[in-house]
Amino acid sequence: MSEGEGKPPVVVVSEETSVTSGTAVQEKLIAAARVFSNLLKPTYGPRGLDKMLYKTNGSTAVTNDGAKIVAELMVKHPAAKMMVAMGNTQEEACGDGVTTTMILCGALLEEANNLLAKGLHPLTLVDGYRTALEVAAEQMDCDAVEVDDERLLGVAETALTGKGAEAAIDVFAPMVRDALTAIEGGVERPGAEHVAMFKLGSGGLRDSHLIRGVAIRRRVLLDTLPNDLVNAPTVVVSGDIKIRKMTRNAEIQITSAEQLDGFVEAETERKRQLARALIESGASLILAGGEIDRDVLHDLADAGILAVPELDESELQNAAAATGATLIDSVLDIDAGDLGVAGTVHWERRQATDQVEDVIRLDDCESPGAVTLAIGGAGETATEEIIRGLHDALRATSLALENGQLLPGGGASHARIAQAVRSASESESGRARLAMDAFARALETVTATLADNAGKDSLDAVLEMRAAARADGAPVGIRADGEIAEVPGVWHPRSVIEEGLESAVETAMSMLRIDQVISARGD
Ligand SMILES: Nc1ncnc2c1ncn2[C@@H]1O[C@H](COP(=O)(O)OP(=O)(O)OP(=O)(O)O)[C@@H](O)[C@H]1O
Ligand SMILES: [Mg+2]
Incomplete structure:
Protein backbone atom coordinates (compact mmCIF):
# COMPACT_ATOMS: atom_id res chain seq x y z
CA MET A 1 0.00 0.00 0.00
CA SER A 2 1.61 3.23 -1.03
CA GLU A 3 0.51 6.75 -1.71
CA GLY A 4 1.70 9.68 -3.73
CA GLU A 5 4.02 9.65 -6.69
CA GLY A 6 7.60 10.72 -6.53
CA LYS A 7 7.61 10.61 -2.77
CA PRO A 8 8.88 7.62 -0.85
CA PRO A 9 5.93 5.24 -0.41
CA VAL A 10 4.16 4.99 2.94
CA VAL A 11 4.09 1.30 3.68
CA VAL A 12 1.25 0.42 6.01
CA VAL A 13 1.11 -3.33 5.69
CA SER A 14 3.72 -5.95 4.89
CA GLU A 15 4.63 -6.87 1.34
CA GLU A 16 2.84 -10.21 1.13
CA THR A 17 -0.44 -8.55 2.06
CA SER A 18 -2.85 -8.26 -0.81
CA VAL A 19 -5.63 -5.69 -0.88
CA THR A 20 -8.72 -6.13 -2.99
CA SER A 21 -11.18 -3.30 -3.44
CA GLY A 22 -14.36 -2.47 -5.34
CA THR A 23 -16.54 -5.10 -6.99
CA ALA A 24 -13.59 -7.49 -7.04
CA VAL A 25 -14.18 -7.89 -3.31
CA GLN A 26 -17.67 -9.20 -3.70
CA GLU A 27 -16.61 -11.33 -6.62
CA LYS A 28 -14.02 -12.95 -4.46
CA LEU A 29 -16.36 -13.62 -1.56
CA ILE A 30 -19.16 -14.75 -3.82
CA ALA A 31 -16.89 -17.18 -5.64
CA ALA A 32 -16.06 -18.82 -2.31
CA ALA A 33 -19.72 -18.97 -1.31
CA ARG A 34 -20.58 -20.49 -4.68
CA VAL A 35 -18.04 -23.27 -4.27
CA PHE A 36 -19.44 -24.01 -0.86
CA SER A 37 -23.08 -24.12 -1.80
CA ASN A 38 -22.33 -26.17 -4.93
CA LEU A 39 -20.58 -28.65 -2.70
CA LEU A 40 -23.75 -29.18 -0.69
CA LYS A 41 -26.28 -29.14 -3.52
CA PRO A 42 -25.99 -32.84 -4.46
CA THR A 43 -26.90 -33.85 -0.91
CA TYR A 44 -30.10 -31.82 -0.90
CA GLY A 45 -33.59 -33.21 -0.61
CA PRO A 46 -35.15 -36.66 -0.73
CA ARG A 47 -32.95 -37.66 -3.67
CA GLY A 48 -29.80 -36.15 -2.24
CA LEU A 49 -26.66 -38.27 -2.18
CA ASP A 50 -24.22 -38.63 0.69
CA LYS A 51 -20.69 -37.39 1.25
CA MET A 52 -17.89 -39.50 2.60
CA LEU A 53 -15.69 -37.52 4.94
CA TYR A 54 -12.27 -38.88 5.64
CA LYS A 55 -10.23 -37.18 8.29
CA THR A 56 -6.48 -37.03 8.70
CA ASN A 57 -6.75 -39.23 11.79
CA GLY A 58 -8.27 -41.93 9.61
CA SER A 59 -11.84 -41.74 10.88
CA THR A 60 -14.57 -41.76 8.28
CA ALA A 61 -18.15 -40.58 8.25
CA VAL A 62 -20.74 -41.04 5.54
CA THR A 63 -23.37 -38.37 5.82
CA ASN A 64 -26.10 -36.36 4.19
CA ASP A 65 -26.34 -33.98 7.10
CA GLY A 66 -25.40 -30.42 6.20
CA ALA A 67 -24.32 -29.63 9.74
CA LYS A 68 -21.95 -32.60 9.90
CA ILE A 69 -20.38 -31.80 6.54
CA VAL A 70 -19.90 -28.19 7.54
CA ALA A 71 -18.45 -29.14 10.90
CA GLU A 72 -15.91 -31.52 9.38
CA LEU A 73 -14.69 -29.33 6.55
CA MET A 74 -11.53 -27.53 7.47
CA VAL A 75 -12.42 -24.37 5.62
CA LYS A 76 -9.82 -21.66 5.36
CA HIS A 77 -11.44 -18.99 3.24
CA PRO A 78 -13.01 -16.23 5.34
CA ALA A 79 -16.19 -16.17 3.22
CA ALA A 80 -16.58 -19.91 3.61
CA LYS A 81 -15.99 -19.46 7.34
CA MET A 82 -18.90 -17.04 7.50
CA MET A 83 -21.06 -19.68 5.87
CA VAL A 84 -19.83 -22.29 8.31
CA ALA A 85 -20.80 -20.01 11.19
CA MET A 86 -24.23 -19.59 9.63
CA GLY A 87 -24.63 -23.35 9.26
CA ASN A 88 -23.71 -23.84 12.89
CA THR A 89 -26.22 -21.21 13.98
CA GLN A 90 -28.98 -22.94 12.04
CA GLU A 91 -27.98 -26.32 13.48
CA GLU A 92 -28.03 -24.97 17.01
CA ALA A 93 -31.30 -23.11 16.59
CA CYS A 94 -33.28 -25.69 14.62
CA GLY A 95 -31.24 -28.87 14.06
CA ASP A 96 -32.53 -29.08 10.49
CA GLY A 97 -32.51 -26.99 7.34
CA VAL A 98 -28.75 -26.40 7.29
CA THR A 99 -28.35 -27.37 3.65
CA THR A 100 -31.29 -25.15 2.62
CA THR A 101 -29.70 -22.20 4.38
CA MET A 102 -26.33 -22.75 2.69
CA ILE A 103 -27.87 -23.09 -0.75
CA LEU A 104 -29.99 -19.98 -0.24
CA CYS A 105 -27.06 -17.91 0.94
CA GLY A 106 -25.01 -19.01 -2.05
CA ALA A 107 -27.87 -18.14 -4.39
CA LEU A 108 -28.50 -14.73 -2.82
CA LEU A 109 -24.86 -13.87 -3.32
CA GLU A 110 -24.79 -15.20 -6.85
CA GLU A 111 -27.78 -13.05 -7.78
CA ALA A 112 -26.19 -10.09 -6.04
CA ASN A 113 -23.06 -10.59 -8.10
CA ASN A 114 -24.96 -10.13 -11.36
CA LEU A 115 -26.50 -6.89 -10.16
CA LEU A 116 -23.26 -5.52 -8.75
CA ALA A 117 -21.60 -6.15 -12.07
CA LYS A 118 -24.28 -3.99 -13.65
CA GLY A 119 -23.44 -1.17 -11.28
CA LEU A 120 -26.03 -1.51 -8.52
CA HIS A 121 -24.79 -0.22 -5.18
CA PRO A 122 -24.30 -2.97 -2.57
CA LEU A 123 -26.42 -1.09 -0.04
CA THR A 124 -29.33 -0.81 -2.47
CA LEU A 125 -29.14 -4.56 -2.69
CA VAL A 126 -29.12 -4.85 1.07
CA ASP A 127 -32.25 -2.64 1.27
CA GLY A 128 -34.03 -4.69 -1.35
CA TYR A 129 -33.21 -7.94 0.42
CA ARG A 130 -34.45 -6.51 3.68
CA THR A 131 -37.80 -5.48 2.18
CA ALA A 132 -38.10 -8.90 0.58
CA LEU A 133 -37.61 -10.52 3.97
CA GLU A 134 -40.59 -8.58 5.32
CA VAL A 135 -42.74 -9.74 2.43
CA ALA A 136 -41.57 -13.28 3.11
CA ALA A 137 -42.72 -13.11 6.73
CA GLU A 138 -46.19 -11.97 5.59
CA GLN A 139 -46.43 -14.81 3.10
CA MET A 140 -45.45 -17.30 5.82
CA ASP A 141 -48.25 -15.90 7.99
CA CYS A 142 -50.65 -16.80 5.17
CA ASP A 143 -49.25 -20.25 4.46
CA ALA A 144 -48.69 -21.49 8.01
CA VAL A 145 -51.01 -24.19 9.33
CA GLU A 146 -51.48 -25.46 12.85
CA VAL A 147 -49.82 -28.67 13.94
CA ASP A 148 -51.90 -31.79 14.55
CA ASP A 149 -51.00 -35.39 15.23
CA GLU A 150 -50.80 -36.46 11.60
CA ARG A 151 -48.81 -33.42 10.54
CA LEU A 152 -46.45 -33.94 13.44
CA LEU A 153 -45.62 -37.33 12.00
CA GLY A 154 -45.10 -35.55 8.68
CA VAL A 155 -42.56 -33.21 10.28
CA ALA A 156 -40.57 -36.18 11.59
CA GLU A 157 -40.79 -37.95 8.23
CA THR A 158 -39.69 -34.87 6.30
CA ALA A 159 -36.65 -34.39 8.51
CA LEU A 160 -35.71 -38.06 8.11
CA THR A 161 -36.22 -38.16 4.34
CA GLY A 162 -33.03 -38.43 2.32
CA LYS A 163 -31.03 -39.51 5.38
CA GLY A 164 -29.83 -43.01 6.26
CA ALA A 165 -32.80 -43.44 8.58
CA GLU A 166 -35.18 -43.23 5.63
CA ALA A 167 -34.71 -46.97 5.02
CA ALA A 168 -36.97 -47.63 8.01
CA ILE A 169 -38.84 -44.35 8.09
CA ASP A 170 -42.09 -46.09 9.04
CA VAL A 171 -40.38 -47.25 12.23
CA PHE A 172 -38.35 -44.14 12.99
CA ALA A 173 -40.88 -41.36 12.36
CA PRO A 174 -43.48 -42.71 14.84
CA MET A 175 -40.63 -43.45 17.24
CA VAL A 176 -39.53 -39.81 17.17
CA ARG A 177 -43.07 -38.54 17.67
CA ASP A 178 -43.84 -41.04 20.44
CA ALA A 179 -40.55 -40.27 22.19
CA LEU A 180 -41.41 -36.60 22.43
CA THR A 181 -45.02 -37.12 23.40
CA ALA A 182 -44.06 -39.71 26.03
CA ILE A 183 -41.89 -37.22 27.89
CA GLU A 184 -43.68 -35.85 30.92
CA GLY A 185 -42.16 -35.81 34.38
CA GLY A 186 -42.40 -32.05 34.84
CA VAL A 187 -40.63 -31.33 31.56
CA GLU A 188 -42.10 -28.20 30.07
CA ARG A 189 -40.71 -28.41 26.58
CA PRO A 190 -39.81 -31.93 25.51
CA GLY A 191 -36.79 -31.78 23.23
CA ALA A 192 -33.90 -33.75 21.83
CA GLU A 193 -31.99 -33.23 25.10
CA HIS A 194 -34.49 -35.47 26.87
CA VAL A 195 -33.99 -38.31 24.43
CA ALA A 196 -30.95 -40.56 24.79
CA MET A 197 -29.64 -42.76 21.98
CA PHE A 198 -28.66 -46.35 22.58
CA LYS A 199 -26.85 -48.39 19.96
CA LEU A 200 -28.05 -51.98 20.13
CA GLY A 201 -25.04 -53.12 18.11
CA SER A 202 -26.99 -56.03 16.62
CA GLY A 203 -30.08 -56.82 14.58
CA GLY A 204 -31.42 -54.61 11.83
CA LEU A 205 -32.84 -51.11 11.60
CA ARG A 206 -36.32 -52.47 12.10
CA ASP A 207 -35.38 -53.78 15.52
CA SER A 208 -35.11 -50.17 16.66
CA HIS A 209 -37.61 -49.19 19.29
CA LEU A 210 -38.53 -46.67 21.92
CA ILE A 211 -37.63 -47.33 25.55
CA ARG A 212 -39.73 -45.35 27.99
CA GLY A 213 -36.79 -45.09 30.30
CA VAL A 214 -33.10 -45.78 29.82
CA ALA A 215 -30.75 -48.52 28.69
CA ILE A 216 -27.34 -48.97 30.25
CA ARG A 217 -24.45 -51.14 29.23
CA ARG A 218 -22.72 -52.38 32.39
CA ARG A 219 -21.59 -55.62 33.94
CA VAL A 220 -24.12 -56.99 36.40
CA LEU A 221 -21.71 -58.05 39.11
CA LEU A 222 -23.45 -61.08 40.60
CA ASP A 223 -25.55 -63.71 38.89
CA THR A 224 -27.66 -63.82 42.03
CA LEU A 225 -28.84 -60.25 41.57
CA PRO A 226 -32.56 -60.17 40.80
CA ASN A 227 -33.91 -59.72 37.29
CA ASP A 228 -37.27 -58.76 35.74
CA LEU A 229 -38.45 -56.31 38.37
CA VAL A 230 -41.82 -54.62 37.99
CA ASN A 231 -42.65 -51.17 39.36
CA ALA A 232 -39.29 -51.11 41.06
CA PRO A 233 -38.71 -48.33 43.60
CA THR A 234 -35.43 -46.80 42.44
CA VAL A 235 -32.61 -45.00 44.21
CA VAL A 236 -30.08 -43.06 42.15
CA VAL A 237 -26.86 -42.18 44.00
CA SER A 238 -24.25 -39.95 42.43
CA GLY A 239 -21.18 -41.29 44.24
CA ASP A 240 -19.77 -44.53 45.68
CA ILE A 241 -21.61 -46.92 47.93
CA LYS A 242 -18.71 -47.95 50.14
CA ILE A 243 -17.10 -46.80 53.33
CA ARG A 244 -14.56 -44.06 52.96
CA LYS A 245 -10.93 -44.97 53.07
CA MET A 246 -8.93 -42.95 55.55
CA THR A 247 -7.44 -40.01 53.80
CA ARG A 248 -4.72 -39.52 56.36
CA ASN A 249 -1.72 -41.77 56.38
CA ALA A 250 -2.14 -43.03 59.90
CA GLU A 251 -0.59 -46.12 61.33
CA ILE A 252 -2.72 -47.95 63.81
CA GLN A 253 -0.89 -50.08 66.26
CA ILE A 254 -2.81 -53.14 67.27
CA THR A 255 -1.54 -54.89 70.31
CA SER A 256 -4.13 -57.56 70.90
CA ALA A 257 -6.34 -59.90 68.90
CA GLU A 258 -9.46 -58.30 70.40
CA GLN A 259 -8.41 -54.93 69.10
CA LEU A 260 -8.08 -56.36 65.54
CA ASP A 261 -11.47 -58.01 65.84
CA GLY A 262 -12.93 -54.76 67.05
CA PHE A 263 -11.42 -52.87 64.18
CA VAL A 264 -12.73 -55.32 61.57
CA GLU A 265 -16.09 -55.46 63.32
CA ALA A 266 -16.39 -51.66 63.21
CA GLU A 267 -15.74 -51.68 59.47
CA THR A 268 -18.26 -54.44 58.88
CA GLU A 269 -20.80 -52.55 60.94
CA ARG A 270 -20.36 -49.44 58.87
CA LYS A 271 -20.89 -51.44 55.70
CA ARG A 272 -23.97 -53.03 57.23
CA GLN A 273 -25.29 -49.58 58.00
CA LEU A 274 -25.00 -48.63 54.34
CA ALA A 275 -26.78 -51.79 53.24
CA ARG A 276 -29.44 -51.31 55.90
CA ALA A 277 -30.14 -47.74 54.83
CA LEU A 278 -30.65 -48.91 51.27
CA ILE A 279 -32.78 -51.91 52.20
CA GLU A 280 -34.92 -49.89 54.58
CA SER A 281 -35.55 -47.25 51.93
CA GLY A 282 -37.71 -49.86 50.20
CA ALA A 283 -35.75 -49.67 46.95
CA SER A 284 -35.44 -52.66 44.69
CA LEU A 285 -33.18 -51.00 42.13
CA ILE A 286 -30.07 -49.01 43.00
CA LEU A 287 -28.02 -47.12 40.47
CA ALA A 288 -24.73 -45.59 41.54
CA GLY A 289 -22.24 -43.28 39.92
CA GLY A 290 -19.31 -44.84 41.78
CA GLU A 291 -18.24 -48.22 43.10
CA ILE A 292 -20.37 -50.47 45.24
CA ASP A 293 -18.64 -52.37 48.04
CA ARG A 294 -18.62 -56.16 47.51
CA ASP A 295 -20.09 -56.90 50.97
CA VAL A 296 -22.82 -54.31 50.55
CA LEU A 297 -23.60 -55.78 47.13
CA HIS A 298 -23.99 -59.25 48.66
CA ASP A 299 -26.30 -57.91 51.36
CA LEU A 300 -28.38 -56.16 48.70
CA ALA A 301 -28.53 -59.30 46.55
CA ASP A 302 -29.72 -61.27 49.60
CA ALA A 303 -32.46 -58.68 50.08
CA GLY A 304 -33.52 -59.04 46.44
CA ILE A 305 -32.19 -55.68 45.33
CA LEU A 306 -30.51 -55.09 41.97
CA ALA A 307 -27.60 -52.70 42.26
CA VAL A 308 -25.62 -51.35 39.31
CA PRO A 309 -22.39 -49.40 39.85
CA GLU A 310 -20.31 -46.91 37.85
CA LEU A 311 -22.89 -45.14 35.72
CA ASP A 312 -21.63 -42.04 34.02
CA GLU A 313 -23.03 -38.59 34.60
CA SER A 314 -25.54 -38.55 31.74
CA GLU A 315 -26.76 -42.06 32.53
CA LEU A 316 -27.40 -41.02 36.12
CA GLN A 317 -29.24 -37.90 35.04
CA ASN A 318 -31.36 -39.78 32.52
CA ALA A 319 -32.16 -42.60 34.94
CA ALA A 320 -33.20 -40.10 37.59
CA ALA A 321 -35.34 -38.18 35.10
CA ALA A 322 -36.93 -41.31 33.69
CA THR A 323 -37.89 -42.79 37.06
CA GLY A 324 -38.57 -39.52 38.82
CA ALA A 325 -35.89 -40.20 41.44
CA THR A 326 -33.81 -37.46 43.04
CA LEU A 327 -30.09 -37.77 42.44
CA ILE A 328 -28.75 -38.11 45.98
CA ASP A 329 -25.18 -37.72 47.23
CA SER A 330 -25.13 -39.97 50.22
CA VAL A 331 -26.89 -43.23 50.94
CA LEU A 332 -27.21 -42.56 54.64
CA ASP A 333 -29.77 -39.80 54.31
CA ILE A 334 -32.20 -41.24 51.79
CA ASP A 335 -35.64 -39.79 52.11
CA ALA A 336 -38.79 -41.59 50.95
CA GLY A 337 -39.39 -38.73 48.50
CA ASP A 338 -36.04 -39.36 46.78
CA LEU A 339 -37.13 -42.66 45.33
CA GLY A 340 -38.40 -43.02 41.79
CA VAL A 341 -40.17 -45.90 40.11
CA ALA A 342 -38.95 -47.92 37.14
CA GLY A 343 -41.89 -49.57 35.35
CA THR A 344 -39.94 -52.66 34.38
CA VAL A 345 -36.30 -53.58 34.83
CA HIS A 346 -34.67 -56.31 32.81
CA TRP A 347 -31.06 -57.27 32.30
CA GLU A 348 -29.69 -59.54 29.72
CA ARG A 349 -26.42 -61.43 29.70
CA ARG A 350 -25.01 -61.78 26.23
CA GLN A 351 -23.44 -65.23 26.31
CA ALA A 352 -22.99 -65.42 22.56
CA THR A 353 -20.67 -62.44 22.31
CA ASP A 354 -17.40 -61.81 24.07
CA GLN A 355 -18.73 -58.58 25.46
CA VAL A 356 -18.22 -58.31 29.16
CA GLU A 357 -21.10 -55.92 29.48
CA ASP A 358 -24.74 -56.68 30.02
CA VAL A 359 -27.62 -54.55 28.87
CA ILE A 360 -29.82 -53.27 31.66
CA ARG A 361 -33.10 -51.70 30.63
CA LEU A 362 -35.42 -49.56 32.66
CA ASP A 363 -38.59 -49.40 30.60
CA ASP A 364 -42.29 -48.52 30.84
CA CYS A 365 -41.74 -45.69 33.29
CA GLU A 366 -45.00 -43.99 34.21
CA SER A 367 -44.27 -40.37 33.32
CA PRO A 368 -40.66 -40.34 32.22
CA GLY A 369 -38.64 -37.13 32.08
CA ALA A 370 -36.22 -38.87 29.72
CA VAL A 371 -36.63 -41.64 27.16
CA THR A 372 -34.28 -43.59 24.92
CA LEU A 373 -34.24 -44.51 21.25
CA ALA A 374 -32.65 -47.93 20.86
CA ILE A 375 -31.12 -48.15 17.38
CA GLY A 376 -30.68 -51.54 15.74
CA GLY A 377 -27.94 -52.41 13.26
CA ALA A 378 -24.34 -53.38 13.66
CA GLY A 379 -22.41 -50.94 11.45
CA GLU A 380 -20.87 -48.11 13.41
CA THR A 381 -20.64 -45.57 10.55
CA ALA A 382 -24.19 -46.28 9.42
CA THR A 383 -25.57 -46.07 12.95
CA GLU A 384 -23.88 -42.72 13.49
CA GLU A 385 -25.63 -41.35 10.42
CA ILE A 386 -28.98 -42.75 11.59
CA ILE A 387 -28.48 -41.01 14.93
CA ARG A 388 -27.72 -37.70 13.18
CA GLY A 389 -30.93 -38.07 11.16
CA LEU A 390 -32.94 -38.90 14.27
CA HIS A 391 -31.46 -35.94 16.04
CA ASP A 392 -32.57 -33.60 13.22
CA ALA A 393 -36.02 -35.17 13.33
CA LEU A 394 -36.25 -34.80 17.11
CA ARG A 395 -35.24 -31.17 16.93
CA ALA A 396 -37.68 -30.40 14.11
CA THR A 397 -40.54 -32.27 15.76
CA SER A 398 -40.00 -30.61 19.11
CA LEU A 399 -39.95 -27.20 17.42
CA ALA A 400 -43.24 -28.08 15.75
CA LEU A 401 -44.71 -29.04 19.11
CA GLU A 402 -43.38 -25.90 20.69
CA ASN A 403 -44.45 -23.21 18.27
CA GLY A 404 -47.30 -25.00 16.58
CA GLN A 405 -46.99 -23.51 13.10
CA LEU A 406 -45.99 -25.55 10.08
CA LEU A 407 -45.11 -24.73 6.49
CA PRO A 408 -45.23 -27.08 3.50
CA GLY A 409 -41.89 -28.44 2.24
CA GLY A 410 -40.65 -29.79 -1.06
CA GLY A 411 -39.86 -26.24 -2.17
CA ALA A 412 -43.54 -25.20 -1.91
CA SER A 413 -43.04 -22.52 0.73
CA HIS A 414 -39.99 -21.06 -0.97
CA ALA A 415 -41.79 -20.92 -4.32
CA ARG A 416 -44.74 -19.11 -2.76
CA ILE A 417 -42.51 -16.63 -0.99
CA ALA A 418 -40.67 -16.03 -4.28
CA GLN A 419 -43.97 -15.26 -5.96
CA ALA A 420 -45.05 -12.91 -3.18
CA VAL A 421 -41.75 -11.03 -3.30
CA ARG A 422 -41.93 -10.75 -7.05
CA SER A 423 -45.39 -9.26 -7.01
CA ALA A 424 -44.47 -6.92 -4.14
CA SER A 425 -41.50 -5.70 -6.16
CA GLU A 426 -43.86 -4.39 -8.81
CA SER A 427 -44.99 -1.63 -6.50
CA GLU A 428 -41.41 -0.71 -5.64
CA SER A 429 -40.31 2.20 -7.77
CA GLY A 430 -36.61 2.45 -6.97
CA ARG A 431 -33.67 0.27 -7.82
CA ALA A 432 -34.38 -1.91 -4.80
CA ARG A 433 -36.91 -3.59 -7.04
CA LEU A 434 -34.04 -5.23 -8.89
CA ALA A 435 -32.80 -6.62 -5.61
CA MET A 436 -36.23 -7.98 -4.73
CA ASP A 437 -36.47 -9.76 -8.06
CA ALA A 438 -33.03 -11.17 -7.42
CA PHE A 439 -34.19 -12.38 -4.02
CA ALA A 440 -37.15 -14.16 -5.63
CA ARG A 441 -34.88 -15.88 -8.14
CA ALA A 442 -32.53 -16.92 -5.36
CA LEU A 443 -35.37 -18.62 -3.49
CA GLU A 444 -36.15 -20.62 -6.59
CA THR A 445 -32.79 -22.32 -6.28
CA VAL A 446 -34.44 -24.54 -3.67
CA THR A 447 -36.89 -25.72 -6.32
CA ALA A 448 -34.23 -26.01 -8.97
CA THR A 449 -31.94 -28.06 -6.77
CA LEU A 450 -34.72 -30.41 -5.68
CA ALA A 451 -35.70 -30.91 -9.33
CA ASP A 452 -32.10 -31.40 -10.40
CA ASN A 453 -31.47 -34.04 -7.78
CA ALA A 454 -34.68 -35.83 -8.74
CA GLY A 455 -33.38 -36.03 -12.31
CA LYS A 456 -35.76 -33.42 -13.74
CA ASP A 457 -35.05 -30.34 -15.79
CA SER A 458 -34.63 -27.55 -13.30
CA LEU A 459 -35.70 -24.70 -15.60
CA ASP A 460 -38.98 -26.40 -16.48
CA ALA A 461 -39.58 -27.14 -12.83
CA VAL A 462 -38.99 -23.54 -11.79
CA LEU A 463 -41.37 -22.25 -14.47
CA GLU A 464 -44.03 -24.77 -13.58
CA MET A 465 -43.74 -23.92 -9.90
CA ARG A 466 -43.97 -20.22 -10.71
CA ALA A 467 -47.19 -20.79 -12.61
CA ALA A 468 -48.60 -22.85 -9.75
CA ALA A 469 -47.67 -20.22 -7.15
CA ARG A 470 -49.28 -17.52 -9.25
CA ALA A 471 -52.49 -19.54 -9.52
CA ASP A 472 -52.67 -19.34 -5.73
CA GLY A 473 -54.24 -22.74 -5.14
CA ALA A 474 -53.02 -25.33 -2.64
CA PRO A 475 -49.23 -25.26 -2.17
CA VAL A 476 -47.45 -27.25 -4.81
CA GLY A 477 -43.96 -28.68 -4.43
CA ILE A 478 -41.52 -31.11 -5.94
CA ARG A 479 -42.16 -34.67 -4.90
CA ALA A 480 -39.36 -37.12 -4.32
CA ASP A 481 -39.80 -38.51 -7.85
CA GLY A 482 -39.56 -35.01 -9.35
CA GLU A 483 -43.25 -34.67 -10.13
CA ILE A 484 -44.72 -31.24 -9.44
CA ALA A 485 -47.84 -31.66 -7.39
CA GLU A 486 -49.15 -31.21 -3.88
CA VAL A 487 -46.76 -32.71 -1.36
CA PRO A 488 -49.00 -34.10 1.34
CA GLY A 489 -47.30 -34.93 4.59
CA VAL A 490 -44.15 -32.90 3.87
CA SER A 503 -29.75 -16.12 8.54
CA ALA A 504 -29.05 -16.74 4.83
CA VAL A 505 -30.06 -13.15 4.11
CA GLU A 506 -28.10 -11.80 7.09
CA THR A 507 -24.93 -13.61 6.05
CA ALA A 508 -25.30 -12.55 2.42
CA MET A 509 -25.90 -8.96 3.46
CA SER A 510 -22.91 -8.86 5.76
CA MET A 511 -20.72 -10.09 2.90
CA LEU A 512 -22.14 -7.46 0.57
CA ARG A 513 -21.27 -4.69 3.01
CA ILE A 514 -17.58 -5.52 2.86
CA ASP A 515 -15.68 -3.05 0.69
CA GLN A 516 -12.12 -4.23 1.00
CA VAL A 517 -10.42 -7.50 1.66
CA ILE A 518 -7.00 -7.14 3.19
CA SER A 519 -5.36 -10.49 3.28
CA ALA A 520 -2.12 -11.01 5.17
CA ARG A 521 -1.72 -14.34 3.41
CA GLY A 522 -1.83 -12.64 0.05
CA ASP A 523 -4.77 -14.64 -1.31
N1 LIG B 1 -40.96 -36.56 1.00
C1 LIG B 1 -40.53 -35.43 0.47
N2 LIG B 1 -40.97 -35.00 -0.71
C2 LIG B 1 -40.51 -33.86 -1.24
N3 LIG B 1 -39.60 -33.06 -0.67
C3 LIG B 1 -39.12 -33.43 0.51
C4 LIG B 1 -39.55 -34.63 1.15
N4 LIG B 1 -38.89 -34.74 2.31
C5 LIG B 1 -38.08 -33.67 2.40
N5 LIG B 1 -38.22 -32.87 1.34
C6 LIG B 1 -37.54 -31.60 1.09
O1 LIG B 1 -36.14 -31.79 1.09
C7 LIG B 1 -35.50 -30.63 1.59
C8 LIG B 1 -34.62 -30.97 2.79
O2 LIG B 1 -33.49 -31.67 2.39
P1 LIG B 1 -32.29 -31.98 3.39
O3 LIG B 1 -32.82 -32.61 4.61
O4 LIG B 1 -31.28 -32.69 2.59
O5 LIG B 1 -31.73 -30.54 3.71
P2 LIG B 1 -31.91 -29.61 4.99
O6 LIG B 1 -33.03 -30.07 5.82
O7 LIG B 1 -31.95 -28.23 4.48
O8 LIG B 1 -30.52 -29.76 5.71
P3 LIG B 1 -30.02 -30.84 6.78
O9 LIG B 1 -31.10 -31.86 6.94
O10 LIG B 1 -28.79 -31.39 6.14
O11 LIG B 1 -29.77 -30.05 8.00
C9 LIG B 1 -36.59 -29.68 2.03
O12 LIG B 1 -36.82 -28.72 1.05
C10 LIG B 1 -37.77 -30.61 2.19
O13 LIG B 1 -39.00 -29.93 2.08
MG1 LIG C 1 -33.25 -32.01 6.64
Missing part, protein backbone atom coordinates in the same frame (compact mmCIF):
# COMPACT_ATOMS: atom_id res chain seq x y z
CA TRP A 491 -44.03 -30.34 6.65
CA HIS A 492 -41.43 -28.15 8.31
CA PRO A 493 -41.80 -26.15 11.52
CA ARG A 494 -42.15 -22.53 10.49
CA SER A 495 -39.04 -21.55 12.42
CA VAL A 496 -36.82 -23.94 10.43
CA ILE A 497 -37.75 -22.19 7.20
CA GLU A 498 -38.01 -18.69 8.63
CA GLU A 499 -34.82 -18.66 10.64
CA GLY A 500 -32.96 -20.36 7.81
CA LEU A 501 -34.06 -17.68 5.39
CA GLU A 502 -33.24 -14.91 7.84
